[in-house]
Amino acid sequence: MAPGELLHGRWIKLGNQAGTVEVLDRAALTESAGEHPLFNGVHRLTITGIASPPTVEESDSTMSLQSAGVEAHFRDATIDRRAQRIVVHLRP
Secondary structure, eight states, rough: TTEEEEEEEEEEEEETTTEEEEEEEOEEEEEEESTTTTTOOOEEOOOOSSSSSEEEEEOSSSEEETTTTTTEEEEEEEEEETTTTEEEEEEO
C-alpha cells in the first residue's frame, strides 16, 4: 500500500456534512486527505468485488447507494457511471 492508504477489512463508517457511507463485512481502502490516514479526512474510498450492481436513487439534491455491505447517502453529490465502475463526487 502507498503512504496514506489504509485497508479496512471488516467495517468502516465515514461521514461529514455532505452525508455518510458505511461498509460492512467487505474490504474497503481509504486514501487520506492529509498526513494521518483518517484524522485529516479521507480523499478517496475504494470498494471492489461487489457481485451485483448497487441500487442508486437520485433526486434533485440527494442520492442513495445500496448494495450488499455498502450503504451511502449524500447531499449535493454527482454520480459518474463507467462500465462496472461507479464514482460518487462530493461537491466542495
